[in-house]
């Protein structure tokens with residue numbers, strides 16, 4: 001069996017066919033494959049597809065955050081560890097994590113999310129009107145709920161796909177209220 005280290009040593013390839021890390025099996029996709037899938041879903045379903053993609057990310061982020069509570073015991077430091085893990089997984093380099101204790105608001109900035117990279121790969125320099133990084137937004141919101149045990153809403157206020165210099169996610173405690181993603 002040929003075992004190879006992937007990423008920061010957390011992952012290994014077992015039998016040249018399965019990637020394992022953190023006691024789970026993982027898969028690798030190209031940016032383009034997932035962006036093509038998202039484009040296709042949106043062309044069939046319209047804007048509702050975006051909300052669903054966001055919710056997929058949210059569920060995964062929340063699950064990951066709940067698992068991390070055993071190790072990191074919640075709070076902003078856990079959230080930082082969680083998003084740092086996303087960088088290790090290739091989801092993009094993080095430039096900023098800001099937390100306001102009074103309001104619970106978190107600002108998270110990525111220089112190069114995989115979604116903005118995938119959008120550029122497929123659509124070139126064409127700028128889009130609305131932000132593209134729905135999985136990343138959902139995962140960040142879910143990670144915040146996992147860390148703080150209250151529901152969060154994540155909005156992407158700046159996006160590289162729109163021509164901004166960063167993808168900026170603003171995460172706010174929101175109760176049950178959910179915004180519509182356009």
Ligand SMILES: [Zn+2]
Nearest residue numbers: 133159160167
């Ligand atoms: Zn973006």
